[in-house]
Amino acid sequence: MPADPGQRRARRAARHAQLPADSPPPASRKAPITAERITDAALRVIATEGYDALTIRRVAAVLDTGPSSLYAHIVNKEDLDELLIARLCSEIALPEPDPGSWRQQLLDVYAQLRDLYLKYPGIPRAALAMVPTHLETLRVSEGILAILLAGGIEPQRAAWALDALTLYVSAYALERSLVRQRQQNHDGDWVLSREELVERFTALPADSFPHTRRHAAELTSGTGHDRFDFTLALIIDNLTGG
Structure with missing residues (x-):
């Protein structure tokens, strides 16, 4: 070996x-x-x-x-x-798994990881390209798996949920970092504000894009980490299904 x-x-x-x-x-x-x-x-x-x-x-x-x-x-x-x-994983505080609050515990741990990734622009690329073997990285995955199991999630489902949630956090932080880099590199013309997006969506041909025009506000809504919280909750709340 x-x-x-x-x-x-x-x-x-x-x-x-x-x-x-x-x-x-x-x-x-x-x-x-x-x-x-x-x-x-x-x-x-x-x-x-x-x-x-x-x-x-x-x-x-x-x-x-x-x-x-x-x-x-x-x-x-x-x-x-x-x-x-x-090193980033070593800074993550893991709770004692609690069956009564496992959902919030997952959100809290992944919010820590998100904020660490956002502190170092583009670093999720390192996480996405490797198989974790370092003990600190494995400590965090072990802690997340323990929380999922404490919530009554079946082991196979918990293992795949761990992977899906971690991938989403990496992708979310990477996208935010790329947008911020474009803004800082004087490439701001390619980064549209919400108002500009709504204007473009509502100007689309009504016969080809009726839903995009009608729901431009919803498509561009969300501040801070609203979309992050929504997506994690969407995944977590469906883990206990069939």
Whole structure:
């Protein structure tokens, strides 16, 4: 069985540490490069420049070092993605599963994940592209699964609900991040306000788009996270069905 990323990181770090006994001491007292510092620097890049700007070279520049020194602690960009999502998951507080309030507990946990994703524009792409194996990421999925089971959801249904809800949260946060990036990149002409959308919808040919014209207000309604709350509740409230 291939080694997991943590084992690969450990082996790489061990090889890096095997320096000749007469190696000269470093010229300056820089803080040592660690997986934690690499993750911190990567999150700073994403918070200020977006996930698209994240490269090993960019993170190395933030740490004032070369890319090769990072590879003593991470395997590749995919490994860094896993560390990033694990760091965010480590900040999520999980409740003791309560059969009487399991629905609200699910909403609360996923709202935490949503807000963490929105803090780092584009980072859901890292979550969508990987199979979770880090213990912190698995801690959160374990906690969500426990809440679903406490609510009386059958195990297979609970497992697929966990997947569906997590995918939706990632997609929701990614869409919000992409819109915000377009606005910040002076590409605002492609981001329409609600008023502009209503105007366009109501101007459509009535014979081809009667429902869109008539319900333009409903199609464009919702403020803050109204649509997020609606969709999660829609999924959760249907889990106890047949």
